Amino acid sequence: MAFLLKRAGCALALLAALAPAAQAAPAAPAVHTILIDGMRFIPQTVEVKAGDTVVWRNKDPFPHTVMAAAPGLASPPIAAGASWRYKAARAGAYPYLCTLHSTMTATLVVK
């Protein structure tokens, strides 16, 4: 009986030690999708965390680009039906546009 109690106690102690660590573990990076459709970026403003991946999916019948003043936030022409992935790095608010159709503007916010 004492042996079992000791075992249970050890198990409890182990759980107690682990629990705070489990709470502090960061959430897995998320993937956010932005649609390029009808000459718009949808949604027009997206908020992501540093480390998250952002995917732009082009649903228009011709190419678009994504260009901002953030490092690496510069896509090649994204063909009709194609996608482009970007890993958000530095925090900040990054206005971006399509260099082929400069009336298309949007913002990526990295927290």
Added chain:
Amino acid sequence: MSKFTHKLLCAAITGAFALAGSAQAQTAPDDAQIAGIVVAANTVDINAGQLAEKMSKDAGVKSFARQMVTDHTGVNKQASALVKKLKVTPADSDLSKSLKTGGDANLAKLRTLKGKDFDKAYVDHEVAYHQSVIDALDKTLIPNAKNAELKDTLVKTRPAFVAHLEHAKQLQSTMK
């Protein structure tokens, strides 16, 4: 080209599209004719863009022309895929025919020009042309499209023409 000839050409384009809106002049186009008008409208701009890409020495005009070719080719490809899916054969109409005639006349006129005269004539035509296409979409093509997918495609395409018009106007403002 002379200002008069240019004005005449612009009037001709507007007239062609005005025909489409006038109920007395002709009956509303059916889906096959709407498809024919869309293909004709895109093809006219592709042809003008290809000529401008070749002829213009201005980086901004060349870039715009290249964009017209890329975008209108993409829209035509989408339109072709849709009519194939819907088992519709694009049909001729007075409007599609006058678009082709107007397009050919524009090309013939542009071929007599070079340098800044060419650029100005090309861009002026692009402004008038895209405005007319948007008007036709709003007054004739979208309201008369019976098939929901065709109508949806026309509605989705409209913003591209608006963006083209904006771009053309920006170019035009640098050429006054």
